[in-house]
Amino acid sequence: MRNLETRALGKSSVNVTAIGLGTVPLAGFGVGVDYAQFESTLLSAYQQGIRYFDCAPMYGLGKVEHFLGHFLRTHGIRSNVVVSTKVGRLLKPVSRATKGDVIFGIDWIDALPFAEEFDYSYDGIMRSFEDSQQRLGLDFIDVILVHDIGRLAHGEKNAIYWKQLTSGGLRALDELRRSGCTKAIGIGVNETAAVLEMADEFDLDCCLLAGRYTLLNHEPLTHFFPECIRRKISVIGAGVFNSGILGAGTRAVIRSYDYQAAPDDILSRVRSLEEVCAKHNVALPQAAVQFVYSHPAVSSLALGAKNVGEVTQNIAALSAPIPASFWDELKERRLIPEEVPLLPSRNAASEVARTT
Numbered sequence: 001m002r003n004l005e006t007r008a009l010g011k012s013s014v015n016v017t018a019i020g021l022g023t024v025p026l027a028g029f030g031v032g033v034d035y036a037q038f039e040s041t042l043l044s045a046y047q048q049g050i051r052y053f054d055c056a057p058m059y060g061l062g063k064v065e066h067f068l069g070h071f072l073r074t075h076g077i078r079s080n081v082v083v084s085t086k087v088g089r090l091l092k093p094v095s096r097a098t099k100g101d102v103i104f105g106i107d108w109i110d111a112l113p114f115a116e117e118f119d120y121s122y123d124g125i126m127r128s129f130e131d132s133q134q135r136l137g138l139d140f141i142d143v144i145l146v147h148d149i150g151r152l153a154h155g156e157k158n159a160i161y162w163k164q165l166t167s168g169g170l171r172a173l174d175e176l177r178r179s180g181c182t183k184a185i186g187i188g189v190n191e192t193a194a195v196l197e198m199a200d201e202f203d204l205d206c207c208l209l210a211g212r213y214t215l216l217n218h219e220p221l222t223h224f225f226p227e228c229i230r231r232k233i234s235v236i237g238a239g240v241f242n243s244g245i246l247g248a249g250t251r252a253v254i255r256s257y258d259y260q261a262a263p264d265d266i267l268s269r270v271r272s273l274e275e276v277c278a279k280h281n282v283a284l285p286q287a288a289v290q291f292v293y294s295h296p297a298v299s300s301l302a303l304g305a306k307n308v309g310e311v312t313q314n315i316a317a318l319s320a321p322i323p324a325s326f327w328d329e330l331k332e333r334r335l336i337p338e339e340v341p342l343l344p345s346r347n348a349a350s351e352v353a354r355t356t
Helices: 035-047 063-075 122-136 151-178 192-199 224-231 242-248 264-280 284-293 308-319 324-332
Strands: 006-008 015-017 019-022 052-054 082-087 089-093 114-118 143-147 184-189 206-210 234-238 298-304
Touching: 006 298, 015 019, 015 298, 019 035, 019 308, 035 063, 035 308, 052 298, 063 082, 063 122, 082 122, 089 122, 122 151, 143 151, 143 206, 151 184, 151 192, 184 192, 192 206, 192 224, 224 234, 242 264, 242 284, 264 284, 264 324, 284 298, 284 308, 298 308
Parallel strands: 019 052, 019 298, 052 082, 082 143, 143 184, 184 206, 206 234, 234 298
Antiparallel strands: 006 015, 089 114
16 A cells, blocks of 8 residues: 655645545546446555545535545545535425526536525525435544635626625634534635635635636746635635646647647647657656645645546656756746746655655
């Protein structure tokens, strides 16, 4: 069994492995996944050292939480792992609800017969948490993330949901943490602004940030990451492949960037990255994974996988050695900023597990 490096989440007592398993691909995202495939994928992740599993009511409309709870019970490993789930969505029977109009809405394959409704109020947060407890079959949940609050997700309606959160939802989160129902509170979003806005109102332990810090997106370097370090908010990096283009590259049949067809300027930058990768014998996914994990603000990477092979590839991407000359050339060609903190000799997937 492989040992993965561990890091703390903010000021909390939660420690997460360098790689966590993101469960979106196992929820029916573009392809159906039955329990047997789900189980084999998670078992492989566990056997290869992953001790952090991230889920949400949204994923398969409750299906992933049911699957994950059953997996943890039948294999008797609950006490050995960290589980995060999310609040802010309630699942209602399709006969009595309309689907949420969030831009990240997904038509899951073989999902459970529910529709999502947003609710960030005190009652909404508490019900969301308790519903997740029931689906997971857990008496406590290690990490709770407020899901998709912010202008990017809700546009003009965000003011309504933000008022729900600040007028009662935050009190619910505080009660859950103080009572020991959860050990850490965070926010799971696709934008940095929402994290800092919530941090101004609430003592966050962490944030799950999807697609905003990658080889193609460096915006968090100048202000966001320094603020996270100052406030002791740990970042869980997600979407490190920008929904595909940094994993499959420009030769893929489907070249996706942030869940849309990659525009020409992105394709041009990725081709330049591929040129440097080829010169230094570095695979593009290796560079994408290690680039994000190298930043000291980042505690873990939530990497999705839908089968055993993808789990193995993700761990291999983090453990593969990358020469310093590779990063130097990326800086020389202005493909990454000069001030990017990089640890080219780190091998987080083979070090003896430790807490920092």
